[in-house]
Amino acid sequence: METFKSYVLKEPIGVVGLITPWNYPLLMATWKVAPSLAAGCAAILKPSELASITCLELAEVCREVGLPPGVLNILTGLGPEAGAPLASHPDVDKIAFTGSSATGSKIMAAAAQMVKPVSLELGGKSPIIVFEDVDLDKAAEWTAFGCFWTNGQICSATSRLIVHENIVREFLDRLVKWTKNIKISDPFEEGCRLGPVVSGGQYEKVLKFISTAKSEGATILSGGVRPEHLKKGFFVEPTIITDVTTSMQIWREEVFGPVLCVKTFSTEEEALELANDTHYGLGAAVISNDLERCDRVSKNLQAGIVWVNCSQPCFCQAPWGGNKRSGFGRELGEWGLDNYLSVKQVTQYVSDEPWGWYRSPSKL
Numbered sequence: 392m393e394t395f396k397s398y399v400l401k402e403p404i405g406v407v408g409l410i411t412p413w414n415y416p417l418l419m420a421t422w423k424v425a426p427s428l429a430a431g432c433a434a435i436l437k438p439s440e441l442a443s444i445t446c447l448e449l450a451e452v453c454r455e456v457g458l459p460p461g462v463l464n465i466l467t468g469l470g471p472e473a474g475a476p477l478a479s480h481p482d483v484d485k486i487a488f489t490g491s492s493a494t495g496s497k498i499m500a501a502a503a504q505m506v507k508p509v510s511l512e513l514g515g516k517s518p519i520i521v522f523e524d525v526d527l528d529k530a531a532e533w534t535a536f537g538c539f540w541t542n543g544q545i546c547s548a549t550s551r552l553i554v555h556e557n558i559v560r561e562f563l564d565r566l567v568k569w570t571k572n573i574k575i576s577d578p579f580e581e582g583c584r585l586g587p588v589v590s591g592g593q594y595e596k597v598l599k600f601i602s603t604a605k606s607e608g609a610t611i612l613s614g615g616v617r618p619e620h621l622k623k624g625f626f627v628e629p630t631i632i633t634d635v636t637t638s639m640q641i642w643r644e645e646v647f648g649p650v651l652c653v654k655t656f657s658t659e660e661e662a663l664e665l666a667n668d669t670h671y672g673l674g675a676a677v678i679s680n681d682l683e684r685c686d687r688v689s690k691n692l693q694a695g696i697v698w699v700n701c702s703q704p705c706f707c708q709a710p711w712g713g714n715k716r717s718g719f720g721r722e723l724g725e726w727g728l729d730n731y732l733s734v735k736q737v738t739q740y741v742s743d744e745p746w747g748w749y750r751s752p753s754k755l
């Protein structure tokens with residue numbers, strides 16, 4: 392092909408709206424701000440109304456280090472009043488959103504009116520499968536960490552435990568011991584491992600999930616209440632719920648609190664069926680000493696992120712994001728940058744010969 396030369400240009404998409412949640416407010420903002428600015432976009436960041444201050448500070452730091460005015464803009468306010476107009480604004484070329492699946496769906500609908508691209512990092516109800524060949528204490532520690540770290544207020548919290556029926560009793564005994572050892576206190580206290588949940592609204596919501604599970608016939612094996620030693624504040628004990636069916640709300644919906652629900656399995660096939668029994672597809676974990684099995688299970692889990700013999704570690708070199716109703720698009724690494732670039736093909740006619748198609752149509 393000496394007649395044409397083609398090349399590909401990657402260009403900034405333009406002005407991007409970045410809408411972020413209240414959990415990990417600064418981290419979730421930087422996962423969007425850094426790649427969008429690196430791609431050459433101008434950004435409007437709309438942080439959560441529950442946690443805006445660190446994002447305002449981030450903008451202050453950017454100003455101090457010489458980022459030109461107008462490149463990073465912070466728009467504070469409520470979702471319907473500040474986020475929705477951003478999503479539907481004709482001069483905003485793309486929306487990158489992290490938050491609940493319900494809001495993600497509204498944002499996608501608003502952006503669709505303008506045929507505006509969106510990337511969505513949404514909620515989850517991630518499974519953790521524990522096989523019978525494990526070291527019970529190691530597996531119990533990862534299970535506790537995977538669900539109770541930062542109070543379960545993590546999109547990828549592995550909040551559905553699927554444990555082999557042959558070890559369930561012993562495993563739950565150990566798990567309860569691990570959770571009883573978690574220090575719940577004022578986060579400023581030395582050694583604190585679990586503070587309050589984010590707000591009064593969230594506290595009520597978590598307790599409502601627990602009472603609904605009880606009323607649907609589930610058993611609260613551990614926790615489920617305010618810790619006795621903390622008379623005020625939005626504290627909830629790490630909660631383990633058994634006797635769960637797959638139709639219960641606690642099995643199906645994201646709690647975003649320190650609540651783990653448990654089911655047992657007998658075969659690998661059954662474990663996978665239970666794990667994939669969800670509209671979500673963000674994270675999943677498998678714990679087993681059989682690495683071939685881990686590999687097979689990882690490939691069959693319907694999730695964007697799979698952990699083997701751990702749960703939750705997250706690295707900025709690896710793609711982050713979900714499938715199914717957990718969203719689409721990937722953040723971090725080169726994938727994060729690609730979110731803010733559009734791809735243009737440029738083709739140039741480089742031959743000295745006249746085009747001559749009308750003389751010889753076989754040329755193309």
Ligand SMILES: NC(=O)c1ccc[n+]([C@@H]2O[C@H](COP(=O)([O-])OP(=O)(O)OC[C@H]3O[C@@H](n4cnc5c(N)ncnc54)[C@H](O)[C@@H]3O)[C@@H](O)[C@H]2O)c1
Pocket residue numbers: 410411412413414419437438439440468469470471473474475476478489490491492493494495497498512513514515545546547645647673712713
């Ligand atoms: N997949 C991920 O990486 C990831 C990371 C963190 C949090 N999350 C999810 O975020 C959720 C918790 O965060 P949240 O409660 O702040 O979520 P949320 O959906 O209530 O709010 C997120 C953001 O959207 C804004 N918003 C609300 N309504 C809007 C509308 N109609 N139009 C535009 N913007 C609107 C809010 O003001 C906030 O800034 C959980 O579901 C969690 O799983 C996902």
Ligand SMILES: C[N+](C)(C)CC=O
Pocket residue numbers: 414415418544545546547705
């Ligand atoms: C993406 N992460 C795990 C840091 C926070 C999710 O809620």
